[in-house]
Amino acid sequence: MGCKAGYDCSMNGDLDWHLARVMLEWQSEMGVDVSMGEQPVDRFAVSAEPVKQSPASSQEPAPQIQADPVADARAAAEASADLQSLQQAMSVYPHCELRLGARSLVFCDGVPGARVMILGEAPGRDEDRQGKPFVGRAGQLLDRMLAAIDLDRRASSKDQAVYITNVSPWRPPQNRDPRADEIAMLMPFVERHIALAKPEVLVLMGNTPCQAVLKRRGITRLRGQWTQAFDVPVLPMLHPAYLLRNPAAKREAWADLLELRARLAQ
Ligand code: URA
16 A cells, blocks of 8 residues: 655654654554655656666676675574573664564563463564563463463463563564565574573464474464474464454363473473
């Protein structure tokens, strides 16, 4: 969807920085993803014009340095000695364009070092606003699900505590799924996050973390089956947002919660 520059998108003299940002965020939430000028642009005429080259550039093309987003993410993640430096490294990581549309970097909630770590997909609107994962409707259901097996992200004891993060720390535009290339560049951070948080078990909430960690989709088949990734036992589960849309599936979610509780009791 486009928005006409010069209308409501324009930055007139009365608009301060904060108001401009709020207006831009509102337009982005409404689905605006391109800004259009008042005057039509004839793209054919533009591309027909010969490109002027300086004598130097026509003889000697400037060397192109290609960034490798995955290698850069790996180097930054591996250099992070603790969770705080990992968060800092992610906050300055330049390659993932999801960051451009997000208000916050949603890093984690809960207790680092908890026995259970939950890996979700990506922040939604409420998470982006509050800077914490799983605080919207799906998050509230997640809290109730965890409480049913005596787990709590606010607990002080490590046995009851939970640590929560997402594959993407940035809210994707219109809550779309993170793309495969975005997941690939975020994975080194996720892997390091798991290594630094040192959970005993990792719960993958929904398809995106299954794709990211297990390289497999199909959560309705994967759910409830223990597997291993990054040297940690991993349990895929139905995402609470899915359960809100399909309440009948809560039966399976309950079976998976019991499975998790049994594992923790061992
Ligand atoms: N859904 C997720 O996967 N993560 C959140 O933080 C919120 C909703």
